[in-house]
Every structure is written in structure tokens, then in C-alpha cells.
Amino acid sequence: MKQITGIPVSSGIVIGRVFRLGRAEQRVPHQRIEADEVSVELQRVDEAFAEAIEDLESLRDRSRIQLGEEPAKIFEFHMGLLKDPSLRKPIEDRIRNELVVAEWAVADEFRIVADRFSSMGNEVFAQKASDIIDLDRRVLDKLMGEDTSRLASLDEPVVIVAHELTPSQTAGMDRSKILGFATDLGGRTSHVSIVARAVDIPAVVGCKNLSQIVENGDWIIIDGDAGTVIVKPSDDQLEAYRDRQSIVTTYREKLRKTASGEAATTDGVRISLLGNIEFPDEIPSVLENGGEGVGLYRTEFLYLTKGHEPTEEDHFEAYRTAIEMLKGRPLVIRTQDLGADKYTQEQAEEPERNPFLGCRSIRYSLQNLEGFKIQLRAMLRAAVHGPIKIMFPLVSTVMEIRQAKMLLADVAEELAEEGIPHGTDVSVGMMVEVPSAALMARAFSSEVDFFSIGTNDLIQYTLAVDRGNERVANLYTGASPAVIQLIKSVIRAARRRDVDVSLCGEIAGEPIYTMLLLGLGLRTLSLVPTQIPLIKTVIRTVTIEHCERVARKVGTFDSERQVLNYLRDELRKIDPGSPGGWTAD
Ligand code: PEP
Ligand code: MG
Secondary structure (H helix, E strand, C coil): CEEEECEEEECCEEEEEEEEECCCCCCCCCCECCHHHHHHHHHHHHHHHHHHHHHHHHHHHHHHHHHCHHHHHHHHHHHHHHHCHHHHHHHHHHHHHHCECHHHHHHHHHHHHHHHHHCCCCHHHHHHHHHHHHHHHHHHHHHHHHHHHHHHCCCCCEEEEECCCCHHHHHCCCCCCEEEEEECCCCCCCHHHHHHHHCCCCEEECCCCHHHHCCCCCEEEEECCCCEEEECCCHHHHHHHHHHHHHHHHHHHHHHHCCCCCCECCCCCECEEEEEECCHHHHHHHHHCCCCCEEEEECCHHHHHHCCCCCHHHHHHHHHHHHHHHCCCCEEEECCCCECCECHHHHCCCCCCCHHHCCCHHHHHHHCHHHHHHHHHHHHHHHHHCCCEEEECCCCCHHHHHHHHHHHHHHHHHHHHCCCCCCCCCEEEEEECCHHHHHCHHHHHCCCCEEEECHHHHHHHHHCCCCCCHHHHHHCCCCCHHHHHHHHHHHHHHHHHCCEEEECCHHHHCHHHHHHHHHCCCCEEEECHHHHHHHHHHHCCCCHHHHHHHHHHHCCCCCHHHHHHHHHHHHHHHCCCCCCCCCCC
């Protein structure tokens, strides 16, 4: 038995068998095989090399056409290396003699060759070393890519353990095949975690070296509320967790029954609870959980699952579907928030060194106008079918919002000239998720119809803490007095100009913050759909007067510890006894 405590990111308990999902960039496990498995491993090496050579052939042909003969020679050279028996033979020998998996033999042999080149201390050989590393990735990708197809053909559901997952891998998870997941890396608001909550798959991230210590088929327990992961649990542990699993399920069902109806405080102040979605097919979940509409539609997921630039029709169909499903209820569509941990780095020849501070979100859109305009056209065309609002992400300067609005006006003019029906009176808003935008909220308030405060990023940029880095996860918190002060000043600036303001970061779905947010003056929250019943329950238990008192008190604290302890105590006072859910932070 081995127990690891990671970061709980998606609620629920699962018990199942491990499926290790590999990625070429991660360290390859030193896994042994039986003597009768040697021929299978040799065959895998054969196929992986053949596929890698095939890829290189087409890359060579393409670059010959696009770039000329000289650059194409690089691929020719790489193909030569892969065909060279002096590279291949030692790999096969190690599988036969040391009885190790193909991945290990390949990775270790390539490493030996690369080290040999780099120790020769001359630039030409150093280049050869990096060629070898590149080839190593290519072959390993082929070997480990098999996991995805193996996963698709499983007949019993499994628990995924991986070093790291991408948001698109998580979004593509089939609920009937995947019970839950645990990863070595990640933080509470990394997009992988957000998607896990959206698709309601229990998950724990930041589990250090978990993926190195599990083997396929091991029994594992994942507690997405406490952050506990137990590998090879004892019978007693299994029994205890099965009991807890049924208590949590019953509690969630009970909450869900109270999902419909208004969210109003006991003194009659109505709060609007909307859902955050990544795909239109999450809308039924928003409505079943008692949401009044969609406050944040993260459209970039269209790119993530398609793996290429969506066409205008792809966009249009997605937005029209969402509008039709909502039947006149609110829908805030956010323009593409690509970059950072989403899409562009995987596509880039040269990934950015610091992508969260790089060409992300609105910056990326304004540098890639063609794709951006396609999206804006589709949004305006979809607006004919129902009420939508358009929102721009990660705005950090007034110039950016002006440019974005100008483009929207250009697109509307083009549509008018082409005689294509489109919305003419669409509300335009921006996310406030960068300190510069929060501090200048007053200036921004004369540019837009509404603000939506995105605390996931606002926390990361205010505190200089990467939202996806488990090593600094203890520093990442919405209870920071600095963050709370920024939220407060945005609300104040919005009120002065009569600009609508809401909050759509993950803290909107965390009950510990509900009283504070209402007390600060927020009346619209957008959150992960499955948390709506719980937040509604909290709202129905409190008065606004009490919430304002809570917010005033929080304003007197200067450390996040004090804020958290106080908010936890306040929540405990009104919690009628839930199994862990209410007080989790
Ligand atoms: C946020 O930053 O709070 C937000 C809602 O946007 P995302 O999580 O998609 O970055
Ligand atoms: Mg954000």
C-alpha cells in the first residue's frame, strides 16, 4: 500500500484499476517483461521505427515543396539514422537480454548515443546529439501513442494515472471508460482540472511521482474531495472508501433534488447562478443543476478537440446549438482563449519560453486576425438566433479592448455588405483577470457593457503564482487580501458606471467564498454546473446583511490564513452537516 496526498480538483471517490497513460516527454518507466513477451516488444520496436520513418518521409516531401532541397535533407539524414542497424541492434539486444519494455530500451539507448555525441565537445556533434533527442521523441511517441488506442478498446472502466494530461485529452475522456484520474503535475485551476470538474470526473493532481510507482492493473483509490490517492489499498481501506463513496453519492443526489427554483437569500435578494461550459453539450447539465443560463462559454475547446482551426461554419454551428438549447436564457460567449496551456504550444515549432506571460488569449487573437475574424463573424451570425453577449479574455490594456471592438465593428460591416443576417445590438464585455485591468477598471468601464472577473488568472497574475504548478499550489489562493481588494475595486468601478459585473473564476463554485462574494456586492456568479446546487443551498441559508458583515470583517485581515480560517468558521456555522463538501477549499 502507498498513500499520496495531492491536490483535490474534482469531487467524488473512485475505486478501480490503474491505466497508465504515457507521454513521450515523461520519464519512461523501467518496466520488466517476461521471456515470452520478447517477440511482442521487438515487433513494437519494428512498427514504431517504421511509422516514424514514414512520418519523416512525408515531412521530407512537404518541406522539399515548401522550403527547397536543402532543408529537406535534414529529414533525409534523420531517416538514415533510424535505418542504421548500429542504432537499432543495441535496442533489440537489450530487450532480449535485459527483458525490459521497448520504451525503456529505446529511451536508454538513444540517451547513450546522444551523450556520446555531446561529450565530443564540438558544435557539429552537439547538433547530432539534439537530432538524436528529436528522434527519440518521435519513436517514443509512436510507442506510447499506442496507449490512446488501447484505452479506446478497453472493456472495463479504469482510473487514469499520468505524469501530465492536456486539457484536450481530458475533454475527450469517455465517462463510461474512465472512472477518474490522478496526475503528477497540475494545480487546482489548471485547465485540466477545470475540465475534470466540467465532465464530472473525480480527480487529484499534483501527486508528485505517482505515475512512476504505479503499474497497469494496480488497484487504486482516488478521493477527489480530500486529495488522497491510495495505491494497492488494504481490504479495510477498500471497505471504508466504499462506505464513504455511497455517503457522498447520496448527499450529492439530495442536493441535486433542491437544484430547481430561485437562488435567493433569506432576506429575499436574488442571485443569478449561471454555468461555465466548454461545449454546448454541457448545457443540459447546467439546466438540470438549476443554472439560469451560461455565464462563460470557453470557445477555445472547439480548437482543442478539433486539433485544427475551426471553420466559420464549425463556430456558427456550435454557437447556434448552444443558443437553441438555452431557449432565450443568457449566453456569454468568450472569444478564443488560446495559448498558455491550450493548443498553441503543442502546434508551435518553437514553444514560448514563458507562455502564461506570452502570446495568449486576446493577444493571440489580435496577432492572428484571420482566425479571430472568422470567430467574430460566426458569433454575430449566431446572434440572429437568440440573445448572446460577447466577451474578450485577458484584456490588459485599453488599446486591446478598443482594437477588439473595432474588429467586431468591421466584421459587422462586412456582413452587412454581404447581405448576411447578423446581430446588430450585441452586448460586449471583457474578463477582468489581469491586475492592470482590475486597477484600471474605471477606465475600462467606459469601454464595455459588462465585466466578468476571472479569478483563476487574477490570482495567478496578482500573486505571481503559476496556476498549474503543484510546487507553488500552497501559495495560490483566492483568500489573498490583495486579490480580494482588487475584486472589491472592480465591483466599485462597475457600479459607478452602471456596468454589469459578475465573477466566473473557480471560487464562484467554492462555498467557502460565497458569503464573501455576495457581501462584496456580486449578484451574478458563473460556475461549474455540478457545484450550482451546493452554492444555491448556501445562498438560501444566509442574509445579505450577514454577508456584508463577513466582507467587512475580511477587509480587516492582512493574511490569507486569517481570511481562510474566518471564512471556514463562518461556513461551519451555517453548514447543517455535509460530508466534507461545504468546507473544502
Ligand atoms: C479565469 O481566469 O478565472 C477564467 C474563468 O478563465 P479561464 O479559467 O478559462 O482562464
Ligand atoms: Mg482566464
